Amino acid sequence: DAGITQSPRYKITETGRQVTLMCHQTWSHSYMFWYRQDLGHGLRLIYYSAAADITDKGEVPDGYVVSRSKTENFPLTLESATRSQTSVYFCASSESVGSPQHFGDGTRLSIL
Amino acid sequence: AQTVTQSQPEMSVQEAETVTLSCTYDTSESDYYLFWYKQPPSRQMILVIRQEAYKQQNATENRFSVNFQKAAKSFSLKISDSQLGDAAMYFCAYRSASETSGSRLTFGEGTQLTVNP
Numbered sequence: 028d029a030g031i032t033q034s035p036r037y038k039i040t041e042t043g044r045q046v047t048l049m050c051h052q053t054w055s056h057s058y059m060f061w062y063r064q065d066l067g068h069g070l071r072l073i074y075y076s077a078a079a080d081i082t083d084k085g086e087v088p089d090g091y092v093v094s095r096s097k098t099e100n101f102p103l104t105l106e107s108a109t110r111s112q113t114s115v116y117f118c119a120s121s122e123s124v125g126s127p128q129h130f131g132d133g134t135r136l137s138i139l
Numbered sequence: 140a141q142t143v144t145q146s147q148p149e150m151s152v153q154e155a156e157t158v159t160l161s162c163t164y165d166t167s168e169s170d171y172y173l174f175w176y177k178q179p180p181s182r183q184m185i186l187v188i189r190q191e192a193y194k195q196q197n198a199t200e201n202r203f204s205v206n207f208q209k210a211a212k213s214f215s216l217k218i219s220d221s222q223l224g225d226a227a228m229y230f231c232a233y234r235s236a237s238e239t240s241g242s243r244l245t246f247g248e249g250t251q252l253t254v255n256p
Binding site: 060062069070071072075085115117119124125127128129130131132133 | 140143162172174181182183184186191232234235236237243244245246247248249
C-alpha cells in the first residue's frame with residue numbers, strides 16, 4: 028500500500044552508539060521532514076528536505092545527520108546518541124508547499 | 140520566526156456537546172497555511188482540517204470547523220457533537236507559503252481533549 032513507513036517502531040540503545048531511523052514514502056513527494064516529540068511538547072523540526080540531495084536544518088539539528096540520495100528515502104542518523112535524544116521521532120512528507128504533511132507512525136527511541 | 144500558542148493544555152467536553160480549542164500564532168507573513176492535527180493514544184498524527192490564509196471562508200470538515208481571524212492571528216477549532224473517539228491531543232500548526240521556508244510546520248504545544256460519556 029502507498030504511504031509513509033518508519034522503522035523501527037521501537038529502539039533501545041546506549042549512549043555513544045550510532046543509530047539510524049529509516050523513513051520511506053511511496054508517493055514520490057518532494058518534501059520530507061524529521062520531527063521529534065518530547066513529553067509535554069509539540070513536534071519540533073530536526074531536518075527537512077525539499078528534494079533529493081537537498082537538505083536543510085530545522086529548529087533542533089544538533090547531534091543529527093540526514094541524507095536523501097533517493098526521493099523516497101530520508102534516513103535520520105544519531106552519530107553518537109545521548110540521553111537527551113530519547114524521544115519519539117516522526118517522519119513526514121508532502122507534495123508541495125501548500126499540501127498537507129502526511130506523517131509516519133513514529134519511532135520511540137530510548138537511550139540508556 | 141513564527142510561533143504558535145495553544146493556551147489550553149487540557150480541555151474536557153461531554154459527549155454530544157460542542158467544544159472549542161484555541162490557537163494563536165505570530166507571523167509577519169501574509170500568505171500561509173494553518174492546520175489542526177489530532178494525535179490519539181496510538182500516536183498517529185492525523186490531519187483534521189486545513190485553512191489557507193488568503194481564503195476568508197472558514198474551513199469545515201463534517202463536525203469540525205474553524206474560526207479563522209486573520210487580523211487577530213487566531214485559529215480556533217470547533218468540534219460539534221463530540222464523540223468518544225474525538226479524545227486525543229490536538230495540535231495547531233503553521234506553515235509558510237514561501238518556497239524558501241522549506242514547507243516546514245511550526246507546532247503549538249497541544250491541547251489534550253477528554254470526552255466524557
